[in-house]
Amino acid sequence: MAMESVEAVVAHIQGLSGSQEEVAHLHSLLKQSEDALRSQAARLGAFLHQLDPSVHTLGYLFLLEAYSSDPVCREQDGDFLLSIVEFINSCSAEQIRLAPEKFISVCKSFKDKVMQLQVPIQGIVPLRTAIRKLQVSSEQLTTLHSDYLLLCLLAKCYKAGLSILDDDIFEVDQPRDLFLYCYYGGMINIGLKSYRKAWECLHNVITAPMTTLNAIAVEAYKKYILVSIILNGQVPLFPKYTSSTAQRNLKSHTQPYIDLANCYATGTFAELEGCIQTNLEKFQSDSNLGLVKQVLSSLYKRNIQRLTQTYLTLSLQDIANAAQLKTPREAEMHVLQMIQDGEIFATINQKDGMVSFHEDPEQYKTCGMIEHIDSSIHRLMALSQKLGSLDEHMSCDPAYLTRIGKERPRFDFDEFDSVPHKFL
Amino acid sequence: MEGDDEGTFAAATGYEAMYANGDAGDDPRLPPTPRSGKAAVGGGGDLMDVEAYAALYTGRTKVARLLFIAERCGNEGMQLEAFRLAHDEIKKGEDSHLYREAMAKIGDRLGPRYAIDQVWADAVDRRAEVRKEKLENELNIYKTNLIKESIRMGFNDLADFFYAHGQLGDAFKNFVRTRDYCTTSKHIIHMCLNVILVSIELSQFMHVSNYVSKAEQTPEQLDPVTHSKLRCAAGLAHLETKKYKLAARKFLETGHELGNNYTEVIAPQDVAIYGGLCALASFDRTELKNKVIDNINFRNFLELVPEVRELINDFYASRYASCLEYLENLKPNLLLDIHLHDHVETLYTEIRHKAIIQYTIPFISVDLHTMAGAFKTNVAGLEKELEALITDNQIQARIDSHNKILYARHADQRNATFQRVLQTGVEFERDVRAMLVRANLIKHECITRAARKP
Numbered sequence: 008m009a010m011e012s013v014e015a016v017v018a019h020i021q022g023l024s025g026s027q028e029e030v031a032h033l034h035s036l037l038k039q040s041e042d043a044l045r046s047q048a049a050r051l052g053a054f055l056h057q058l059d060p061s062v063h064t065l066g067y068l069f070l071l072e073a074y075s076s077d078p079v080c081r082e083q084d085g086d087f088l089l090s091i092v093e094f095i096n097s098c099s100a101e102q103i104r105l106a107p108e109k110f111i112s113v114c115k116s117f118k119d120k121v122m123q124l125q126v127p128i129q130g131i132v133p134l135r136t137a138i139r140k141l142q143v144s145s146e147q148l149t150t151l152h153s154d155y156l157l158l159c160l161l162a163k164c165y166k167a168g169l170s171i172l173d174d175d176i177f178e179v180d181q182p183r184d185l186f187l188y189c190y191y192g193g194m195i196n197i198g199l200k201s202y203r204k205a206w207e208c209l210h211n212v213i214t215a216p217m218t219t220l221n222a223i224a225v226e227a228y229k230k231y232i233l234v235s236i237i238l239n240g241q242v243p244l245f246p247k248y249t250s251s252t253a254q255r256n257l258k259s260h261t262q263p264y265i266d267l268a269n270c271y272a273t274g275t276f277a278e279l280e281g282c283i284q285t286n287l288e289k290f291q292s293d294s295n296l297g298l299v300k301q302v303l304s305s306l307y308k309r310n311i312q313r314l315t316q317t318y319l320t321l322s323l324q325d326i327a328n329a330a331q332l333k334t335p336r337e338a339e340m341h342v343l344q345m346i347q348d349g350e351i352f353a354t355i356n357q358k359d360g361m362v363s364f365h366e367d368p369e370q371y372k373t374c375g376m377i378e379h380i381d382s383s384i385h386r387l388m389a390l391s392q393k394l395g396s397l398d399e400h401m402s403c404d405p406a407y408l409t410r411i412g413k414e415r416p417r418f419d420f421d422e423f424d425s426v427p428h429k430f431l
Numbered sequence: 432m433e434g435d436d437e438g439t440f441a442a443a444t445g446y447e448a449m450y451a452n453g454d455a456g457d458d459p460r461l462p463p464t465p466r467s468g469k470a471a472v473g474g475g476g477d478l479m480d481v482e483a484y485a486a487l488y489t490g491r492t493k494v495a496r497l498l499f500i501a502e503r504c505g506n507e508g509m510q511l512e513a514f515r516l517a518h519d520e521i522k523k524g525e526d527s528h529l530y531r532e533a534m535a536k537i538g539d540r541l542g543p544r545y546a547i548d549q550v551w552a553d554a555v556d557r558r559a560e561v562r563k564e565k566l567e568n569e570l571n572i573y574k575t576n577l578i579k580e581s582i583r584m585g586f587n588d589l590a591d592f593f594y595a596h597g598q599l600g601d602a603f604k605n606f607v608r609t610r611d612y613c614t615t616s617k618h619i620i621h622m623c624l625n626v627i628l629v630s631i632e633l634s635q636f637m638h639v640s641n642y643v644s645k646a647e648q649t650p651e652q653l654d655p656v657t658h659s660k661l662r663c664a665a666g667l668a669h670l671e672t673k674k675y676k677l678a679a680r681k682f683l684e685t686g687h688e689l690g691n692n693y694t695e696v697i698a699p700q701d702v703a704i705y706g707g708l709c710a711l712a713s714f715d716r717t718e719l720k721n722k723v724i725d726n727i728n729f730r731n732f733l734e735l736v737p738e739v740r741e742l743i744n745d746f747y748a749s750r751y752a753s754c755l756e757y758l759e760n761l762k763p764n765l766l767l768d769i770h771l772h773d774h775v776e777t778l779y780t781e782i783r784h785k786a787i788i789q790y791t792i793p794f795i796s797v798d799l800h801t802m803a804g805a806f807k808t809n810v811a812g813l814e815k816e817l818e819a820l821i822t823d824n825q826i827q828a829r830i831d832s833h834n835k836i837l838y839a840r841h842a843d844q845r846n847a848t849f850q851r852v853l854q855t856g857v858e859f860e861r862d863v864r865a866m867l868v869r870a871n872l873i874k875h876e877c878i879t880r881a882a883r884k885p
Contacts, residue, residue: 214869317829
């Protein structure tokens with residue numbers, strides 16, 4: 008009986024995977040036989056071979072999901088990973104979108120297996136394909152995004168993560184996905200040393216609407232403080248759209264970092280070092296020590312940058328004194344590094360031991376710059392239009408109008424009523 | 432002022448003894464020669480003639496100033512002189528409490544003739560008790576009679592009594608109470624002036640400002656003397672609250688009719704000094720020229736303190752070395768002034784900064800050695816000062832530390848505009864994208880919440 012039902016299911020799959028309606032019919036059938044499939048998980052492996060993933064995607068998916076949800080099968084099957092990868096590569100996108108939760112759960116077990124075997128790098132390409140197939144549009148965030156970024160982080164393939172991060176995300180199904188996605192995104196950008204983007208990602212995490220504090224936001228805030236210091240030298244205040252939960256509670260959980268920020272503001276190197284020493288274990292346990300060290304070196308940079316505003320030429324000895332470095336040699340190394348990174352414009356005259364600071368040579372006259380400005384303008388106009396349409400859409404929304412209608416001031420009879428009565 | 436003495440009386444750098452800037456003959460603040468009986472500070476430096484200084488004032492402020500000088504000056508001779516004068520002045524009055532305080536400070540340094548006179552103090556106290564009772568009884572009688580004028584006089588007398596006995600809080604209260612019984616503008620002005628006097632003693636300058644405006648609001652035209660008094664009081668209030676520009680304006684508007692009519696608070700020399708210094712520290716060149724140098728009225732005051740006149744003229748004519756020298760010479764005396772002492776440093780720094788900024792304005796490049804000479808400092812110190820001013824964006828320039836030259840720098844407007852534009856674009860994009868995501872999140876939460884509703 009049990010075997011029959013599985014066979015029957017397989018037969019259905021093979022038969023009904025032709026057109027849209029058939030697939031829909033198949034879908035309902037499959038949903039009914041879910042429990043049966045699960046109970047027979049161990050045997051499903053054999054049946055999978057009878058199906059073609061590209062054609063019988065939906066059925067394959069159901070079987071695969073039931074199969075992979077069974078831990079025993081996962082352990083024993085050496086080809087588990089391979090079969091999933093094959094499936095992901097060859098499956099058809101429309102059929103997957105009929106049962107997205109199943110697909111996501113298959114990918115999750117894939118990710119778990121990959122992490123368990125400690126070969127995260129193997130999971131990167133398949134998951135990316137999976138994301139692209141699952142997404143309706145490139146602006147949509149799926150649960151897989153955060154898993155993908157996690158694998159990239161573990162495998163230290165930051166550039167791979169960038170390709171997904173570069174997509175602008177506007178549609179979010181599950182708020183929870185966003186937190187992890189932005190948090191990992193921030194970490195990837197930190198790894199690539201693009202602090203501005205990291206700041207944006209982390210900023211999104213802490214300003215996202217939340218009713219209760221979650222651990223991701225706390226961790227993100229710690230990194231946010233450090234990145235803010237590296238970028239701007241100070242931590243900005245919470246913007247007014249931050250949720251009140253975040254505003255009230257985040258600071259109390261991140262005291263050592265706030266102390267660090269205050270220490271940084273006073274500008275002396277010795278104090279900052281002292282502050283770091285006192286909180287060393289906490290930084291280490293949060294695995295933020297690397298970032299903290301970068302904060303330290305950014306203090307030098309900031310001091311040197313301030314000098315560029317006041318001096319045209321300055322001796323290396325004076326730079327060392329002003330930036331609290333120990334020897335002119337160290338000052339030279341720092342200045343050299345900053346010139347290479349493009350953070351300042353200067354030339355070092357080794358004979359005199361002098362550094363000459365220059366103005367930013369950018370004259371904004373090149374074709375490249377014009378193109379940059381032009382494309383920015385277009386991009387911003389598109390964005391602005393999007394915003395406008397969202398606003399229009401919202402103003403026509405019945406729920407909104409009802410709410411507005413209830414709260415509007417009462418006018419006289421002959422005054423123009425801004426809300427049509429049917430919404431009241 | 433960098434490098435020079437900071438608050439002690441003794442001048443460390445050698446001044447030419449007894450500088451005679453302008454006509455110092457009629458200025459009682461600066462002694463032409465050291466008087467016998469006062470020890471001159473070794474090596475020069477100026478001495479304030481305490482007796483002449485004290486002669487400028489009357490009433491409680493005289494005592495307060497003398498005691499302040501005695502406390503602050505480092506010179507034994509001056510201190511004793513000040514104490515002696517204070518003692519004599521207190522004895523003329525009726526404040527036994529102040530007497531006891533002062534005697535405690537003096538100890539027995541003034542010799543047997545100035546030992547504490549308990550008898551006198553007790554007699555004063557007894558007299559005070561009697562008088563107080565009498566006044567209070569009279570006041571009660573007047574109150575029952577309900578004659579406004581007598582009640583007002585009663586309160587005034589009581590307040591005067593308290594004032595004479597050093598109970599300033601009670602004096603203040605009683606003066607304020609006369610307000611309800613004032614019938615003419617004259618009464619109001621009288622009341623305001625009294626309150627102002629007590630408030631200045633109590634250092635409550637909020638009240639001073641309030642009552643000055645009250646007095647000025649009376650419909651009747653004020654006579655010039657009162658007007659000047661009010662201006663001075665207002666200026667003093669602003670000075671104490673560190674609003675130097677407003678203080679300068681008030682002092683500059685004081686009419687010369689003030690003369691010696693307000694010696695219980697301020698002397699005309701003080702008006703000149705306070706007004707001149709505040710103006711220098713806070714006015715720009717046009718205002719300085721119009722309101723100070725060309726101000727005929729204020730000239731009368733400046734005649735009394737020629738140093739201030741000279742230093743203002745020097746500043747305007749860019750003779751900075753001379754100007755700063757005058758300032759340095761004035762400094763020890765100013766530190767002994769009860770109203771100005773804690774503002775001296777700030778004002779001096781301001782004036783110095785203004786001088787430096789003004790020096791650099793006309794030039795494209797300035798040799799730091801020449802400039803250091805003009806400001807009587809060394810190149811390293813000057814560089815530090817310039818760095819602070821440049822960081823503060825008061826000077827648009829860059830320092831060439833190698834050749835020790837200051838180059839003027841004019842920001843390139845075009846580049847700056849491009850930079851700002853691109854920056855705005857980046858920020859706009861970032862904010863809008865974040866906003867769209869957030870809007871989306873909120874929408875989903877709303878939808879889930881709505882869906883859960885039955």
